[in-house]
Amino acid sequence: ATLAAVLSTAAAVSKVPMKKMDNEEFITQVRSGLQAKQLLGSEGGDIVIKDYQNSQYFGQMSVGTPAQNFDVIFDTGSANLWVPAKDCSNCGGSIVGRKSKYDRTKSSTYVVDDAPFAIQYGSGPVAGNWSVDTANMGGFDIEAQRFAEVKDASGLGAAYKLGKFDGILGLAFDAISIDKTPTPFKNLLDQGKIDEGKFAFYLGKDDGVDGELTIGGYDEEKFSGDLTWVPVSREGYWQLDLDDVSADGKSYASATQGIVDSGTSLLTGPVDIVKELAESIGAKANFAGEYIVDCDATLPDLTFKIGGKDYTLTGEEYLINSGGTCLFAILGMDIPRPAGPLWILGDVFMRKFYTVFDYEGSQLGFAEAI
Numbered sequence: 001a002t003l004a005a006v007l008s009t010a011a012a013v014s015k016v017p018m019k020k021m022d023n024e025e026f027i028t029q030v031r032s033g034l035q036a037k038q039l040l041g042s043e044g045g046d047i048v049i050k051d052y053q054n055s056q057y058f059g060q061m062s063v064g065t066p067a068q069n070f071d072v073i074f075d076t077g078s079a080n081l082w083v084p085a086k087d088c089s090n091c092g093g094s095i096v097g098r099k100s101k102y103d104r105t106k107s108s109t110y111v112v113d114d115a116p117f118a119i120q121y122g123s124g125p126v127a128g129n130w131s132v133d134t135a136n137m138g139g140f141d142i143e144a145q146r147f148a149e150v151k152d153a154s155g156l157g158a159a160y161k162l163g164k165f166d167g168i169l170g171l172a173f174d175a176i177s178i179d180k181t182p183t184p185f186k187n188l189l190d191q192g193k194i195d196e197g198k199f200a201f202y203l204g205k206d207d208g209v210d211g212e213l214t215i216g217g218y219d220e221e222k223f224s225g226d227l228t229w230v231p232v233s234r235e236g237y238w239q240l241d242l243d244d245v246s247a248d249g250k251s252y253a254s255a256t257q258g259i260v261d262s263g264t265s266l267l268t269g270p271v272d273i274v275k276e277l278a279e280s281i282g283a284k285a286n287f288a289g290e291y292i293v294d295c296d297a298t299l300p301d302l303t304f305k306i307g308g309k310d311y312t313l314t315g316e317e318y319l320i321n322s323g324g325t326c327l328f329a330i331l332g333m334d335i336p337r338p339a340g341p342l343w344i345l346g347d348v349f350m351r352k353f354y355t356v357f358d359y360e361g362s363q364l365g366f367a368e369a370i
Contacts, residue, residue, distance in 0.1 A: 012195045014138030015219070018059040018074065018211035020204065021164060023322035026056050026265070056265040056347055057203065057211050058165040061137040063147065064107030070100050070166040074201075074213050075263030076238050076357060077344070079177035081135065081184050082117070083167035085128055085149035090161065097162040102131075102149055109134040117148040117178065119155070126155040135184055137169065138215040140193040146181045171199065171262070171357065175236040185359060188215070197360035201262055202369060203351040218365070223354035227365035230307040233257060238357060238364060240306060242343055245269065248300035252277060257342050258304070260355060260364060264346035267318065271332035281315075283328040291328035295321055302330075304345065311353055311366065318348055 058071045063083060070083045084091040084101045092099035104110045111132035118127045128150040135145040150167070153160050170177070171185055182190070189197045194216035202222040203211040212222070233241045234257075242258040244251055252273045268274070275285075281299050283291035293299075299315025320327040329348045335341060356365035 012193075013214055013216040013219075014140060016059045016061075016074070016138045016213040016215065018057045018203075018213055019071075019164075020210050021056045023320055026320065026322070057262070059211075059213060061135065061169055063102055063135050063145075064104075064133050065109040066106075067136060068100065068102055068106070070102075071164060072167045072169045073165050073263050074171060075168050075261070076171045077259065077261035077263045078168060078170035079172040079174060079183050080148060080170045080181060081145065081168070082126075082128070082148035082150050084153060085151045088128075088149075088151050088153060090152060090154040091150070092161055097160075097164075099166045101166075104131060104133075104149070107133055111144065113146065115179075117150075119178065125152070126150055127152045130179070130181075137184060137188070138213070140188055140215065142184050142187045142193070143191060145184055145187055147184075148178075168263070172237050173235040173359075185215075189359065198356055198358050200354065200356040200365075201350055202354055203347055205351050205369065218354075218356045221370070223367035223369050225367050227354075227356060227367045228307065228309055229358075229361075229363045229365050232362045232364065235362060237261070239342075240364060243305035243308065245273075245302075245304055245343060247277060247280075247302045253341075253343070257340075258306070258345050259342055260345045260350070260357075262347065262350060264344050265329075265348065266320075266327075266346050267330045267348050268333040268344040268346070269330060270341045270343075271334050274330050274332035277330065278328055281328070289332060291330070293319065293326050293328045295319070295324055295326040297326075304343075304349070306366070311349070313349070313352055317352055320348075 058073050060069055061072055062069045084099050086101045086103040088101055113130040113132050115130045117130050118125055128148050130146055131149050132144050132146050135142040170183060174180055174183055174186060177183055188194050196217050198217050200214045200218035230240050233239050237259040239257055239259050242256045245253040278291040282297055283293040285291050301312050301314055302318055303310050303312045318329045320329050353366045354369040
């Protein structure tokens with residue numbers, strides 16, 4: 001590894017374990033067709049870009065003093081922290097999908113804000129109030145973090161009610177943060193709690209292997225070779241120029257844009273392109289738009305060209321197999337201009353390629369994960 005990697009890991013860093021939902025449970029959830037897509041604001045209006053039903057990884061953080069722990073999705077595709085409030089309705093069941101809930105009366109560091117908070121989802125609104133309290137991720141205290149106490153989570157539907165996560169911790173840029181609220185990671189950096197404005201994801205390649213989020217640097221033992229750095233093309237999401245998308249020698253998209261998104265487990269691309277690609281390998285669409293493919297099918301390599309370099313997934317690497325059911329791990333999603341069209345490189349891509357998010361340098365680093 002490079003000297004920069006050694007210096008990076010020598011700085012104040014912390015590692016957060018991330019649990020992975022097993023493939024069987026994940027495929028069952030995806031095939032149910034439960035849609036819970038977030039509409040995030042853009043210069044051209046709202047766009048559909050999130051589907052937490054397709055989130056497979058979650059880890060722990062806390063809010064309050066003493067700490068109240070929550071399992072959250074560490075999501076590079078959004079920029080706010082929210083957790084369910086003590087009086088949240090439609091926030092999980094009493095047994096299945098039970099949620100940890102924030103109780104402001106039990107925190108000595110709680111500060112009143114109470115401005116209204118709202119996110120509009122495809123299936124309905126999620127609403128609550130802003131609050132301020134000490135948060136903690138990876139053992140680092142974040143003082144006076146503004147976050148949302150969600151009091152009505154009906155907009156996330158069954159995907160949230162039955163899911164294993166309590167809330168969301170957004171790791172994108174402030175530009176897409178609701179009310180331009182500083183993100184937890186930016187506050188960590190501004191408060192001097194970490195030496196470097198970097199974080200990195202390692203997602204275990206095999207089913208049942210948990211992932212790891214490194215905060216304040218990256219872990220040189222989790223990848224081979226050197227990192228290749230690519231500039232962020234537009235700060236908001238972790239967006240980059242995508243030179244080409246090809247399979248079996250055929251180019252399906254060129255000179256387009258991509259987003260690296262830890263909160264989306266699959267890959268997504270424009271509907272027509274994904275349909276053409278799926279049909280070329282004999283995949284069949286279900287009523288929810290996901291594609292199921294014969295587990296014995298021979299699939300071509302899928303290559304994303306980024307910064308002039310090829311990042312290739314083998315057929316096995318873009319299938320999710322559980323008990324003989326194989327999910328074609330690319331969904332069709334049209335994101336309108338000016339934000340789109342966009343490809344989302346989710347956990348399927350990040351499992352193969354260790355990914356470093358350099359907040360200060362506004363760039364992404366990739367290397368093949370070990």
